[in-house]
C-alpha cells in the first residue's frame with residue numbers, strides 16, 4: 186500500500202484527513218519495515234509537541250483495523266508496518282531492524298494434503314531471525 190492508497194482508505198471509511206494522520210502514513214511508507222509505537226512517537230514528537238502515547242496507539246490500531254498497517258509481535262512488543270497488497274506471500278522478519286524479505290513459497294501448498302477433511306479459513310506464516318546486515 187502506498188501513501189495515496191492509505192489516504193483513500195481513511196477517506197472511504199469517513200476519517201478526516203489531518204496532518205497528523207498523513208505524517209503517520211508517511212513514516213511507515215518511508216521506513217518500509219516493522220516499527221514500534223515508540224519509534225513512531227519519537228518521529229512525531231518534534232512536530233507535535235506533547236503528543237501522547239495514547240494518541241499514537243489509537244491511530245496504530247485504527248490503521249491496523251482498516252488494513253493500512255499490518256502487525257506482528259517481535260521481542261514481546263507489537264510492531265507495525267505498511268501492509269503489502271499484492272499477490273499472496275509471506276515474510277522473513279529481522280528481529281533487530283524490522284526489515285522484511287518476501288517469501289513467495291507458501292507452506293500451505295505442502296500442508297493442504299494433511300488437512301483434506303478440514304475447512305481452512307486462513308493462515309499465518311512468518312519466519313524470524315537476523316538479516317545479513319544485523320548478523
Ligand SMILES: [Zn+2]
Nearest residue numbers: 269274276287
Ligand atoms: Zn510483503
Ligand SMILES: [Zn+2]
Nearest residue numbers: 279282316319
Ligand atoms: Zn536486520
Ligand SMILES: [Zn+2]
Nearest residue numbers: 274291292293
Ligand atoms: Zn500462504
